[in-house]
Amino acid sequence: MFIDSNLRVQSDDDVTIKVLYCGICHTDLHVIKNYWGSAMYPVVPGHEIVGTVTDVGSGVTKFKAGDTVGVGYFVDSCRACECCGNGHENYCAGVVLTSNGVDHARGGAATLGGFSDVIVVREHYVVRVPDGLSPERTAPLLCAGVTVYSPMMRHGLNQPGKHLGVVGLGGLGHVAVKFGKAFGMKVTVISTSPRKRQEALEHLGADEFLVSSDPEQMKAATGTMDGIIDTVSAWHTITPLLMLLKPMGQMVVVGVPNKPLELSVYAIVPGGKGIAGNNVGSVGDCQAMLEFAGKHGIGAEVEVIKMDYVNTALERLEKNDVRYRFVIDIAGSSLGSAA
Ligand code: NAP
Numbered sequence: 001m002f003i004d005s006n007l008r009v010q011s012d013d014d015v016t017i018k019v020l021y022c023g024i025c026h027t028d029l030h031v032i033k034n035y036w037g038s039a040m041y042p043v044v045p046g047h048e049i050v051g052t053v054t055d056v057g058s059g060v061t062k063f064k065a066g067d068t069v070g071v072g073y074f075v076d077s078c079r080a081c082e083c084c085g086n087g088h089e090n091y092c093a094g095v096v097l098t099s100n101g102v103d104h105a106r107g108g109a110a111t112l113g114g115f116s117d118v119i120v121v122r123e124h125y126v127v128r129v130p131d132g133l134s135p136e137r138t139a140p141l142l143c144a145g146v147t148v149y150s151p152m153m154r155h156g157l158n159q160p161g162k163h164l165g166v167v168g169l170g171g172l173g174h175v176a177v178k179f180g181k182a183f184g185m186k187v188t189v190i191s192t193s194p195r196k197r198q199e200a201l202e203h204l205g206a207d208e209f210l211v212s213s214d215p216e217q218m219k220a221a222t223g224t225m226d227g228i229i230d231t232v233s234a235w236h237t238i239t240p241l242l243m244l245l246k247p248m249g250q251m252v253v254v255g256v257p258n259k260p261l262e263l264s265v266y267a268i269v270p271g272g273k274g275i276a277g278n279n280v281g282s283v284g285d286c287q288a289m290l291e292f293a294g295k296h297g298i299g300a301e302v303e304v305i306k307m308d309y310v311n312t313a314l315e316r317l318e319k320n321d322v323r324y325r326f327v328i329d330i331a332g333s334s335l336g337s338a339a
């Protein structure tokens, strides 16, 4: 008898998925370490899932056995509120996270994520992986990809010729560079790690690279950017970043440090600049992002590992030592029996 809500017996509107690959997001690390105070141990992490459908409930119309599908940061929502009605399930107050979530519809069971060989998910929250995308390079797009793609679309940071700044060249940041370039934008990486310069420019296709601790470089770029995506996982100062924006430029914060960021109003009021947050993306955003990735051949840069390496991978992620996403080969790992 399963006690968690993701390994439940399949209902009419559920899809049963054999997990092939699951990315390791910095959010998994935050949760495991109880950085946000939200951990409900034992935590089974994982919300960047690509797998194969093995069975579907009698009411399922979108998927069939054999389909390659993805599951991202959440697996359910209330389906009755304004956000759900508008297709913004990611902002529903009753959203059920894929891992370490509370499933109120199932007696408050905790959800166990994609570091497991099978997951059962309501059809609506499953997305189709377009043909031709590699499953391991696609897995990180289910969270990292949509988290940067959806605010770029919402804030017009998808227009050729516009200048995008990407702060933090990690899992989220490196796919933001790829989407920015695919949109035809000029992309500048703003990083704490000078060692990432060459790869950012030569391999990921960024146009410029600024070391955030170098005041001269930062000053030279003042007022040049239309938008900035800030993916930094730790506390940092945002005023120097806001100075990089043009008047009426837009910063989008997606990184989630656990301490408040300092904001000088002088950094936003005179230039009429905006700061917005963003939480992943809706199911529709996620599907649209995957279609875009399919058309443009976008995939994450990944280090594929087996499950027995996961603790080392988490330690390396914490030390900013990953190029640029660990992805677990779940189907190729020995996990033991879930029954
Ligand atoms: P990641 O791969 O570890 O990348 C984070 C990057 O931030 C690092 O590569 C590093 O880039 C930079 N960084 C790290 N420590 C820093 C510090 N002390 N000061 C300045 N920069 C620092 O993490 P990720 O998976 O991309 O996730 C990033 C953040 O986004 C996490 O907080 C995660 O929880 C959050 N997240 C949010 C959403 C959402 O929906 N809003 C979704 C997924 C993840 P450089 O070496 O280039 O400086």
Ligand code: ZN
Residues within 6 Å of the ligand: 025, 026, 027, 028, 047, 073, 143, 144
């Ligand atoms: Zn994530």
